[in-house]
Every structure is written in structure tokens, then in C-alpha cells.
Amino acid sequence: MSDRVVVIGGGPGGIEAARQVADLGLPAVLVEQRERLGGTPIFANYAALTPYFANAEEAMDAMIAELAQRGRAEVRTSTTVTGLSGEAGAFTVELSTGERLDAGAVIVATGFDHFDPGRERQIYNYYQYPDVLALQDLEAQLKEHKVVVPSTGRPPASICWVQCVGSRDRNIGNEWCSKVCCGIASKQAIEVRKLSPETRAYIFYIDMRMYGYWETQLYWPAQEQYHVQYIKGIITEVLERGDRLIVRGEDTTMGRPMEVPMDMVILSVGMEPSAGTKAMSDVLGIERNRHGFIEVINPPLDTVTTSRRGIFACGAALGPADLEDTISSAGAAAGKAVALVRRDNLAVA
Numbered sequence: 001m002s003d004r005v006v007v008i009g010g011g012p013g014g015i016e017a018a019r020q021v022a023d024l025g026l027p028a029v030l031v032e033q034r035e036r037l038g039g040t041p042i043f044a045n046y047a048a049l050t051p052y053f054a055n056a057e058e059a060m061d062a063m064i065a066e067l068a069q070r071g072r073a074e075v076r077t078s079t080t081v082t083g084l085s086g087e088a089g090a091f092t093v094e095l096s097t098g099e100r101l102d103a104g105a106v107i108v109a110t111g112f113d114h115f116d117p118g119r120e121r122q123i124y125n126y127y128q129y130p131d132v133l134a135l136q137d138l139e140a141q142l143k144e145h146k147v148v149v150p151s152t153g154r155p156p157a158s159i160c161w162v163q164c165v166g167s168r169d170r171n172i173g174n175e176w177c178s179k180v181c182c183g184i185a186s187k188q189a190i191e192v193r194k195l196s197p198e199t200r201a202y203i204f205y206i207d208m209r210m211y212g213y214w215e216t217q218l219y220w221p222a223q224e225q226y227h228v229q230y231i232k233g234i235i236t237e238v239l240e241r242g243d244r245l246i247v248r249g250e251d252t253t254m255g256r257p258m259e260v261p262m263d264m265v266i267l268s269v270g271m272e273p274s275a276g277t278k279a280m281s282d283v284l285g286i287e288r289n290r291h292g293f294i295e296v297i298n299p300p301l302d303t304v305t306t307s308r309r310g311i312f313a314c315g316a317a318l319g320p321a322d323l324e325d326t327i328s329s330a331g332a333a334a335g336k337a338v339a340l341v342r343r344d345n346l347a348v349a
């Protein structure tokens with residue numbers, strides 16, 4: 001039997017899960033495939049985090065520093081898991097570095113990938129036009145405290161966000177709502193208006209889905225303080241005309257076609273199961289749901305227990321999640337993993 005908990009994925013979910021396992025008194029090993037911890041907020045260059053506009057890098061560094069203080073949590077970067085044998089309470093975990101670890105439980109925190117807006121259909125011309133960006137591309141600019149049209153290097157006179165790109169789209173098989181993109185677009189629009197007050201900002205949406213307090217923290221301030229224009233409409237294509245982009249679609253409130261010239265278009269891309277999430281579900285022998293995220297066996301009352309006893313999951317590996325969801329499920333996964341290991345050890349004693 002082993003009381004060690006192996007956590008796979010060093011994003012916010014994995015860091016929090018490892019910290020909580022250590023706080024609950026058991027040894028944790030956090031395995032991250034990249035060279036450093038921090039997950040998508042770090043490697044995708046997020047600037048400020050919703051809803052409080054905290055600096056993403058500082059927030060992740062604070063989490064990593066807290067984890068480092070826990071003597072019981074060990075970090076293995078540039079490493080992944082290649083095999084698993086045994087059973088709950090007595091697993092053997094094989095690492096890509098050739099080592100083997102015994103573990104009582106495993107937590108999967110392998111996160112999400114951004115939808116690739118050029119993958120299925122080319123209606124937004126993401127790969128053709130330099131001034132069509134995705135959310136994370138604008139995050140990288142915001143991190144540098146600038147907003148410029150890539151083709152000119154000048155601030156845009158007009159910018160718009162196109163919502164639900166790669167989400168809620170049965171044609172491409174991504175039926176889910178990605179949950180965060182309405183809030184992220186609103187947050188970015190506020191930041192753009194702060195950095196460049198002359199820029200006119202528009203958000204084209206099917207319907208705005210602002211969860212919980214994000215309504216008052218982001219949606220209303222965006223309109224009332226920063227004069228971001230929300231337009232209910234479906235965008236069907238982005239074209240180039242002269243040196244401007246043309247956003248074409250239907251204004252669904254007015255029930256008529258629309259064609260709006262823009263300097264810059266931001267595609268609000270959704271969240272998909274990461275390649276690592278898919279790979280780890282195969283390696284660990286746990287089920288994925290029909291959307292490709294990790295399946296839990298008893299929702300909504302148990303949000304972290306997977307189909308194989310002793311293996312739990314948290315964060316965006318389970319489906320679209322913001323940081324609050326991620327931290328909450330990481331705590332739940334850590335608690336259940338520790339309880340299971342203690343119970344199994346107790347049963348043997």
C-alpha cells in the first residue's frame with residue numbers, strides 16, 4: 001500500500017490539488033509535461049484574470065510559491081505518465097523519465113486546449129488575415145499593455161469580438177458552452193477601452209452567458225463605465241475589403257443582415273479537451289464523456305470521481321471551467337484522494 005498521491009498536470013488545478021494533498025498530510029508528486037508549472041494561464045500568456053483583473057503571472061507564481069513551501073509536495077517538470085498498473089491504494093505509476101512511483105491515488109488535472117479557429121471551417125479567415133486574432137492572441141498583447149492592429153502597428157479605431165467560436169456548434173461537434181468566453185471578451189473589452197479610450201469596442205453575441213457575479217463584475221461595467229456595445233447577432237464570415245475587415249452576419253434583434261467594417265476582429269474561441277487529457281484517459285484506463293472530457297461517475301453530487309477506483313480528476317480536464325471551478329474541484333479531488341488512501345491503508349492495518 002502507498003499513501004502517495006500522484007497529480008498529473010501542473011496548471012492551477014494540479015497545483016491546488018497537490019497543495020491540498022500535502023496540507024492534508026500526505027506526500028504528493030506533481031507531474032507536469034512542460035518545463036514549468038502554471039498551466040494555460042502561463043503558456044498562453046494570459047494578462048489579467050477575470051473577474052478581479054489580477055495579474056495572471058503573479059497569481060500563478062503565488063500558487064507555485066505556496067506549493068514550494070509544502071515539504072510534502074514534490075514537483076517533476078518535463079515529465080508525463082506513460083503507464084499505470086495495480087489498483088486503488090497500491091498503484092504503480094510509470095513516468096516518462098523511466099522511473100516508477102508507488103501511489104495510493106491519482107488526480108488528473110490535464111486541462112484544456114483552445115479551439116483552433118481554422119480547424120473546421122475557414123469562415124473567419126483566422127490564418128489568412130493578420131488582424132483576425134483569437135482571445136489568447138489579444139491576451140498576449142494586453143500582457144504587454146498595448147493594443148495594436150498587427151498589420152499597421154497602430155491602435156485600432158474599432159475592434160470587435162465574435163462569440164461562441166468553436167462552442168455551441170453542432171456542425172463541428174462542439175455542442176457545449178465554454179462558459180468563460182463571454183466573461184473573457186467583456187474583460188478584454190474593458191482593458192482595451194482603458195488602454196485606448198478612442199477605440200470603439202463591439203461584442204457580437206448569440207446570447208450573453210455571464211455566470212454568477214460576473215454579471216455585475218464585468219457585464220454591466222463594460223457597458224456602463226466603458227461603453228462597450230453588445231450586439232445580438234450571428235456572424236457568418238469575416239472578409240477583407242481594402243485595408244479593413246468586414247464582419248458579415250445577421251442582427252438577430254432587428255432581423256436583418258449586417259455588414260460592419262472593423263480594424264481588428266477577436267474570435268472568442270472555446271475550450272476543448274486537451275491532447276493530454278485524452279492521452280491520460282487512455283493511459284489510466286478512465287472513461288471520457290461524449291464530448292471528450294473526463295467522465296465522472298455520479299454527477300452532480302460527486303464532481304471528481306472517475307470510472308476507475310482511486311483516480312480522480314479536476315479542473316478543465318472535466319469540462320469547461322473557470323479558475324473558481326478549477327480550484328473548487330481540485331480541493332474536492334484532493335479531499336477524496338486522501339480519504340480513499342487513508343481508508344485503504346486503514347483497511348490493511
Ligand SMILES: Cc1cc2nc3c(=O)[nH]c(=O)nc-3n(C[C@H](O)[C@H](O)[C@H](O)COP(=O)(O)OP(=O)(O)OC[C@H]3O[C@@H](n4cnc5c(N)ncnc54)[C@H](O)[C@@H]3O)c2cc1C
Nearest residue numbers: 009011012013033039040049050111112276315316322323
Ligand atoms: C482565452 C481564455 C482566457 C481565460 N481567462 C480566464 C480568466 O481570466 N479567469 C478565469 O477564472 N478563467 C480563465 N480561463 C479559464 C482558465 O484558463 C481555466 O479555468 C484553467 O486554466 C484550468 O486550469 P487546469 O489546471 O484545469 O488546466 P490548464 O490550465 O490547462 O493546465 C493543465 C496542465 O496540465 C499539463 N498537462 C496536460 N497533459 C499532460 C500530461 N499528459 N502530462 C503532464 N502534464 C500534462 C499542461 O501542460 C498544463 O500545464 C480562460 C480560458 C480561456 C480559453
Ligand code: SF4
Nearest residue numbers: 164167177178181182
Ligand atoms: S460563454 Fe458565451 S461565448 Fe462562450 S460558448 Fe458560452 S455563450 Fe458562447
